[in-house]
Every structure is written in C-alpha cells, then in structure tokens.
Amino acid sequence: MPLPLEGVRVLEAGTFVSAPYCGRLFAGYGADVVKIEPPGGDLARAHGPFKDGAPNSETSALFLYLNTNKRSAVLDLGTVAGRDALLRLAADADVLIENYRPDDARTLGLDYERLRAVNPRLVLVSITAYGQEGPYAEYHSNNLIAFAMGGQMFLTGTPEGGPVKNGGYQADYQGGLNAFSAANLALLAAERDGEGQHVDISVQHCMAPILEAGIPFYAYNGIWMGVRRGNLMSSFMGIYPCLDGQVGVHVMARNWSHFARATGHAEWLDDERFATAEARREHDDELMAEVIAWAAGMRKKEAYAVGGEHRAPVTFIHTMQDLLESPQLAARGFLRRIDHPVAGEAVYPGPPWWMGPDAWRDGRAPLLGEHTHAVLAQAGLSEAERAATAGAHT
Amino acid sequence: MTAPLAGVRVVDLTMVWAGPLGTRLLGDYGAEVIKIEGPGQWDLLRGLGGIPRTEPRWYNRAAYFNHNNRNKYSAALDLRQEAGRDLLLRLCARSDVLVENYRANVMDNLGLGFDTVRNANPRIVYLSMPGHGKTGPESHYVTYGTNVEQLAGLVSISGYEGGEPLKTGFSYGDPVSGIAVPAAVALGLRQRERTGEAVFIDLAQRENLTGFVGEFVVDYSMNGEPRAPAGNAHPHLAPHSVYRCAGDDRWIAIACERDEQFAALCRVIGQPELAGDERFATTTARKANERELDAIVEEWTANLGHYEAMHILQRHGVPAGAVLTIPEVMSDPQLRARGAWSAQTHPDAGTWEMETPPWRLPRTPGHARLPAPGFAEHNRYVFRDLLGLDDEAIAQLYADGVTADEPNARTHS
Numbered sequence: 124m125p126l127p128l129e130g131v132r133v134l135e136a137g138t139f140v141s142a143p144y145c146g147r148l149f150a151g152y153g154a155d156v157v158k159i160e161p162p163g164g165d166l167a168r169a170h171g172p173f174k175d176g177a178p179n180s181e182t183s184a185l186f187l188y189l190n191t192n193k194r195s196a197v198l199d200l201g202t203v204a205g206r207d208a209l210l211r212l213a214a215d216a217d218v219l220i221e222n223y224r225p226d227d228a229r230t231l232g233l234d235y236e237r238l239r240a241v242n243p244r245l246v247l248v249s250i251t252a253y254g255q256e257g258p259y260a261e262y263h264s265n266n267l268i269a270f271a272m273g274g275q276m277f278l279t280g281t282p283e284g285g286p287v288k289n290g291g292y293q294a295d296y297q298g299g300l301n302a303f304s305a306a307n308l309a310l311l312a313a314e315r316d317g318e319g320q321h322v323d324i325s326v327q328h329c330m331a332p333i334l335e336a337g338i339p340f341y342a343y344n345g346i347w348m349g350v351r352r353g354n355l356m357s358s359f360m361g362i363y364p365c366l367d368g369q370v371g372v373h374v375m376a377r378n379w380s381h382f383a384r385a386t387g388h389a390e391w392l393d394d395e396r397f398a399t400a401e402a403r404r405e406h407d408d409e410l411m412a413e414v415i416a417w418a419a420g421m422r423k424k425e426a427y428a429v430g431g432e433h434r435a436p437v438t439f440i441h442t443m444q445d446l447l448e449s450p451q452l453a454a455r456g457f458l459r460r461i462d463h464p465v466a467g468e469a470v471y472p473g474p475p476w477w478m479g480p481d482a483w484r485d486g487r488a489p490l491l492g493e494h495t496h497a498v499l500a501q502a503g504l505s506e507a508e509r510a511a512t513a514g515a516h517t
Numbered sequence: 518m519t520a521p522l523a524g525v526r527v528v529d530l531t532m533v534w535a536g537p538l539g540t541r542l543l544g545d546y547g548a549e550v551i552k553i554e555g556p557g558q559w560d561l562l563r564g565l566g567g568i569p570r571t572e573p574r575w576y577n578r579a580a581y582f583n584h585n586n587r588n589k590y591s592a593a594l595d596l597r598q599e600a601g602r603d604l605l606l607r608l609c610a611r612s613d614v615l616v617e618n619y620r621a622n623v624m625d626n627l628g629l630g631f632d633t634v635r636n637a638n639p640r641i642v643y644l645s646m647p648g649h650g651k652t653g654p655e656s657h658y659v660t661y662g663t664n665v666e667q668l669a670g671l672v673s674i675s676g677y678e679g680g681e682p683l684k685t686g687f688s689y690g691d692p693v694s695g696i697a698v699p700a701a702v703a704l705g706l707r708q709r710e711r712t713g714e715a716v717f718i719d720l721a722q723r724e725n726l727t728g729f730v731g732e733f734v735v736d737y738s739m740n741g742e743p744r745a746p747a748g749n750a751h752p753h754l755a756p757h758s759v760y761r762c763a764g765d766d767r768w769i770a771i772a773c774e775r776d777e778q779f780a781a782l783c784r785v786i787g788q789p790e791l792a793g794d795e796r797f798a799t800t801t802a803r804k805a806n807e808r809e810l811d812a813i814v815e816e817w818t819a820n821l822g823h824y825e826a827m828h829i830l831q832r833h834g835v836p837a838g839a840v841l842t843i844p845e846v847m848s849d850p851q852l853r854a855r856g857a858w859s860a861q862t863h864p865d866a867g868t869w870e871m872e873t874p875p876w877r878l879p880r881t882p883g884h885a886r887l888p889a890p891g892f893a894e895h896n897r898y899v900f901r902d903l904l905g906l907d908d909e910a911i912a913q914l915y916a917d918g919v920t921a922d923e924p925n926a927r928t929h930s
Contacts, residue, residue, distance in 0.1 A: 290675040443670055
C-alpha cells in the first residue's frame with residue numbers, strides 16, 4: 124500500500140514551528156519534503172531543549188521533532204543565486220510552505236506571482252500571524268503574541284494571576300495543523316484542474332472563532348462573562364489535586380450517576396441538592412467540596428481506572444513520563460523510537476491519525492545541509508551553479 | 518473554480534464540538550454534509566442555547582449549535598432501530614465519507630462498524646475520532662474536551678511559573694481535533710482514489726493533541742527531566758510576558774527576540790540608555806534580570822490602553838499584541854479587514870454574525886452558504902430524493918418512530 128501522500132513534492136521554506144509542523148505532517152504521510160534552511164540553520168536548531176542541556180544545532184528536541192522524514196538543503200535566500208535555485212526547485216514542486224511576514228517573504232523571493240510564473244500548479248501555503256493583507260499584516264508576532272491576539276490567552280489562567288499562555292508553542296502548532304488541512308484541500312483542487320493558488324493562513328483567524336461557546340454566546344445572545352476560571356469551571360468540570368498529581372473531571376448531565384458511583388458516593392444520587400443538573404449548579408460549592416475531598420484521597424492512576432470502569436469522564440494529568448509509560452499509547456504503538464547520528468535514540472509521537480500500519484514513516488530529522496548537493500543536482504543545477512549557492516559547500 | 522470538496526458527500530454522525538466543527542469545515546469547503554441525529558439522540562448543543570423549551574423550535578435556535586453546523590443538511594434517524602440502521606447504510610452507499618466521534622465501541626455496538634459500512638459501500642472513507650482511539654485498553658473510557666489536553670501531556674507543562682498544572686481556558690482538545698478533519702478526509706479520499714478501496718481512519722483525539730507537545734516528549738526521553746510550567750516566560754528571551762495596561766483586566770503581550778527590538782522598546786518607553794545598561798544589554802543579561810526588566814516595562818504600559826501600546830510598539834518594530842477579550846476579537850480591525858465575521862440569517866434564529874471559513878483559498882474559496890439545519894429539516898431530501906423512498910414508506914418511518922420532525926424534549930434535560 125503506498126503512503127497517503129507518496130509522490131507529492133513539498134518545499135518548506137519556513138522557520139521555527141508552524142511551517143515545519145505542517146511540513147512534518149506532509150513528510151510523515153509520505154510526501155518528499157525538502158526543507159530549505161538558511162546557512163545558519165532553522166531557528167529551532169538554536170532553541171533546544173538540547174540533549175544533555177548542551178547547545179548543539181543537531182540535538183535540539185524542538186528541531187528533531189518537527190523535522191522528521193525531511194531532507195535538508197541549505198540555500199541563502201538573501202542572495203540572487205539562492206533565490207534562483209529556489210525557483211528551479213519550485214518549478215517541480217506541488218506545494219511550498221512558508222511562514223514569514225509578507226514583506227520578508229517577498230524579500231526572500233517567496234512571492235506568489237514569481238512562483239506562479241515558473242509553476243502554475245504550485246500551491247503556495249503562507250502561514251502568518253494576521254494573513255497577507257490588512258492593517259496588522261506586517262506587525263511582528265510570535266507564539267505568545269498570537270495567543271494574545273487570538274483571544275485564547277484572555278480566557279486562560281486565574282482572575283488574579285492574569286492571562287497566561289498554555290505550554291509550548293500552541294499558537295504555532297495550530298497554525299501548522301490548520302495549514303496542513305488547507306494545503307491538502309488546495310492540493311485536491313490543483314490535481315483536478317492543474318491550477319495552484321496562494322493559500323493564506325492567518326493564525327489569528329484560525330484561533331479567534333474556536334473559544335468554545337464564547338463567540339456564539341456573545342454574537343447571538345450578547346452574553347460575555349469576561350472571567351478566567353483557572354482550573355475549576357464548576358464543581359464537576361475541572362482539575363483537582365490528588366495524592367500523587369492531579370485528577371481531571373468533565374461530567375455532563377448524562378454522566379452524573381456514573382460519576383457518583385465511580386467516586387464511591389452513590390448516596391449523592393439520593394441527595395436532593397444534587398438530584399438535577401439545575402440543583403447541582405445551585406449547590407455548586409457544596410458539591411465542589413465533595414469532589415475536592417474525593418480527589419484528595421485518590422492516587423491518579425487509581426482514579427483514572429475507576430472512572431474508566433464506571434464510564435465516568437475522569438482522567439489524570441499525564442506528565443511526559445506518564446505518556447512514555449501509558450499502556451494505551453503502548454498498545455497502539457503511537458510512540459516511536461527513532462535513532463539519530465548525533466542526538467542518539469529518542470521517543471517521538473507518531474501520526475496524528477492512524478490510516479493503517481504502513482501509512483506513516485519513522486525517519487529521522489536531517490543534519491544541516493545533509494542533502495544540499497543531492498537536492499540541487501536533482502533540480503538540474505550544474506556543479507558551477509551549485510557552487511554559487513551559499514549552501515553548496517556544506 | 519469549483520470548491521475543493523465539491524461532489525463529496527459526507528454522512529455526519531458527530532455531536533457536540535470536535536466532530537461537528539470538523540464536518541462544518543468540510544461543508545465550508547464544498548462537501549455536501551448530511552447530519553444524522555436520532556429523535557431521542559440529538560446533538561446536545563441544540564439544548565444549550567438558553568432558549569426555554571416551551572418556545573417554538575427552541576432546538577433550532579442555539580447559537581453554539583448553529584455556528585458549528587452551518588453548511589449541513591439534517592435528517593433524523595433512530596439508529597437503535599433496524600430500519601434506521603438500514604437507511605443509514607443505504608445512505609452510506611450513496612456517500613463518500615462517514616465521520617463519527619462516539620466512544621470507541623458505540624458504532625460496533627450499533628452494528629455500524631467499518632466492516633459493515635464497507636459492505637454497503639466498498640469505497641467509503643470512514644473516519645472515527647474517539648478520545649482514545651478505537652483500540653487499546655483505555656479505548657472504552659469516556660473522555661470529553663477538557664480531558665483530552667490532560668491526556669495529551671499539555672496540562673502538565675501549562676501554568677504559571679512555579680505553579681500547578683493549569684487547564685487551557687476552554688476545551689482545547691476539541692477544536693484541535695476538528696481542524697485535523699479536512700486533512701484526514703483529504704488523505705483518505707486520495708488513498709481511496711489510488712487503491713479503489715475503502716479507507717479506515719482512526720483519529721484518537723489525545724494522540725492528535727500529543728503531536729502539539731512533541732518536543733517535550735523527545736526532550737523527556739533524551740534527558741529524563743520534567744519541565745515545569747513556565748507561564749508566559751520564554752526559555753531564553755526577555756522581555757517576554759504580559760503587562761498590565763490601563764483599564765480593568767487589560768493586558769499587552771510583548772516579546773523581544775533581538776537586540777534591535779529591545780533597543781527600540783527602550784526608546785519607546787523613554788529610557789534609551791537601558792539598551793546599553795549591562796543588566797539588559799544582551800539576551801542573556803535580560804533573561805537573568807527579567808523581573809527587574811518586567812517592572813520597568815509595566816510602568817510604561819500601565820498608563821496606556823492595550824491597543825494603543827501595541828500600535829506604538831509595532832510602529833517602532835517591537836513585537837507586541839493586545840490580549841483581546843471576546844468582544845474585542847469580534848471588533849478587531851484586522852479580523853474585520855479579513856472578513857473573519859459575517860452576518861448570516863437563519864429562518865428560526867434570525868440574523869447575527871458568525872465566523873467565516875478560516876482559510877483563504879482564493880481560487881476555490883470557502884463559503885457560509887447554508888444556515889445550520891433545523892432538526893430533521895432535510896428528511897424529505899434524504900429519504901425521497903437520495904434514498905428513493907415513496908410517501909407511504911416515509912409515512913411508515915414516522916409512524917414507527919424511526920424518524921420525526923421534532924426532537925424528544927426530554928433528552929439532555
């Protein structure tokens with residue numbers, strides 16, 4: 124069985140997280156992804172966390188993870204020779220992914236009209252903070268700022284602690300996954316009639332509509348609570364400390380009896396304070412005290428198992444160690460061991476969705492410029508032309 | 518110029534948020550999506566509109582439902598009855614894609630597992646999106662939106678510096694699963710074209726979101742050291758935080774990545790000498806003296822509106838963004854200029870603004886072309902036009918309770 128994206132040729136002229144995550148998904152599902160790196164390498168190579176804490180452009184966990192299954196070609200897009208080489212590569216590509224500010228992208232030769240002139244069926248995917256046009260299009264951004272301007276940050280945290288972003292680079296990852304969906308739709312269209320297009324991903328536009336019921340309630344009902352709720356949305360939806368970590372509970376009306384039995388409190392079912400959803404809301408404080416007391420006496424894995432048995436939506440806060448030890452992830456083979464010549468062996472998450480045992484590849488991230496010669500030769504550059512590009516010496 | 522998914526018919530068995538957002542995106546980009554609900558097993562978002570159930574067609578007026586279900590048709594079928602299952606399989610035979618987000622064993626228990634549907638349509642793309650996936654010892658555990666990020670490892674690395682693990686302010690796992698759906702379906706359709714065979718896709722929501730913390734998994738496996746929540750701080754950069762602005766609970770995010778951006782910030786706040794001050798002259802020094810620096814920055818922001826401070830800083834090349842509230846994202850000039858919101862009219866709910874399709878595909882644009890369907894609004898289209906039932910057969914479905922024009926008001930109460 125061929126890989127789902129086998130035969131698709133992708134250029135990634137992006138940096139850090141969003142474009143590389145999009146490229147990672149293309150590569151994992153079988154596309155040939157050439158990562159264009161500047162002479163110093165992708166920013167993620169300098170970011171870490173590094174193996175043993177020692178900075179090394181080949182051992183950044185962030186880079187290693189985001190760039191599996193790709194080939195690396197170093198090209199200085201700040202030079203004419205570099206930009207010309209990019210055009211030669213683009214002539215044979217199906218998709219080009221980039222994530223620079225629109226002005227910077229044009230400076231690097233990543234403007235759609237130029238690319239279209241050499242390859243009308245190319246799908247150019249641009250991931251930016253604000254989109255290609257509009258009053259903030261050239262504003263500087265990063266993950267923190269995107270989390271703020273997308274409305275997700277205001278909702279996250281406590282009233283007193285102030286807005287806080289969640290862990291890692293979530294806004295950037297959202298940009299990458301949105302771009303992967305959009306790119307694959309554009310690719311279907313291009314394969315149908317041979318015409319590409321410039322796909323414009325605004326991370327802000329991706330993030331702002333997905334604030335749960337926040338937008339619909341405000342836009343339609345005129346309701347906006349304007350509060351951050353920390354870890355406790357209500358007595359039966361939140362995160363509660365337990366003996367060795369934290370337990371997560373998300374009980375809906377239909378799970379109430381399951382939850383009461385799972386916690387060993389079948390008597391709640393006969394308690395009129397908790398008999399209906401409305402009564403439970405009315406006695407939220409009293410119920411919260413009960414749930415807090417229950418969690419405080421539990422071990423996390425015990426709470427999870429008893430919740431599972433009783434069909435009650437109870438989980439526990441999985442640490443990275445819990446993920447590596449998860450019987451569920453192990454049974455599904457989700458985590459993959461991948462070796463790397465400099466960083467050594469490490470554990471990597473597998474495909475975001477399973478499409479069969481052979482639908483995803485487990486190759487490593489490339490060394491900086493590892494494939495420069497091969498990629499440029501494949502694009503038909505002569506030895507002299509290859510030498511003229513900044514990366515040819517690597 | 519046809520939409521990317523034109524000609525693709527989707528049978529949508531999803532409920533609540535993750536699945537319906539995903540299938541709505543399919544509809545936004547051209548697919549014909551048919552949402553199937555049972556007369557007694559309807560999408561609970563229909564009941565979360567704050568509309569009293571004594572009002573006419575209350576179940577068609579919930580905004581949360583109507584945002585996530587536009588560009589779909591609706592038909593009612595009781596899948597617990599054999600006649601309902603038979604019709605669903607006949608509908609699958611005339612469709613390209615089935616999407617469901619039940620707990621792992623529900624579809625099999627209903628007699629609608631992949632093998633059965635494949636028998637009805639040997640070219641079906643069958644996308645399941647349960648919390649834990651279809652296999653494994655925890656697959657039958659019940660899990661909802663806030664649980665997914667707990668299982669994915671994200672909560673363990675989120676929170677204030679030195680603080681407890683913290684949830685995201687909304688059910689973050691749901692939309693992250695939803696936005697994956699168009700890609701998963703596109704890959705499935707491609708695989709089907711190539712092999713001529715049905716495709717099964719298992720999108721475990723916790724695994725999809727674990728992909729968003731992959732560097733922490735790799736790091737932990739290499740170094741064996743857990744990373745504590747870091748709040749708004751960056752491992753190397755400063756200033757990199759949120760700062761109080763004028764007004765109640767108003768904030769701005771500022772993130773300097775390079776020396777020249779920091780120098781510009783110093784000029785803007787009227788203290789150009791700080792750029793050369795040894796406490797702040799290099800990235801390393803700024804990170805070491807971050808708290809002192811944060812206090813200096815906040816002294817300046819505290820007297821300005823968050824938008825005002827953002828515009829001033831951006832004019833000087835300093836990365837900054839206002840921490841927008843929900844009313845503010847709806848009026849934000851950039852989102853307005855992009856056309857992120859547009860007024861839509863629904864026959865029962867009236868006219869209000871909702872989000873437009875998020876991705877710009879200029880040659881094959883997405884559209885909000887249909888309002889969310891009323892419950893069972895398209896029964897006749899599905900039963901008569903697609904499945905070829907005559908009036909008598911349709912009347913029998915109503916008589917047997919296999920379908921209905923109204924949902925059972927006692928459900929989800």
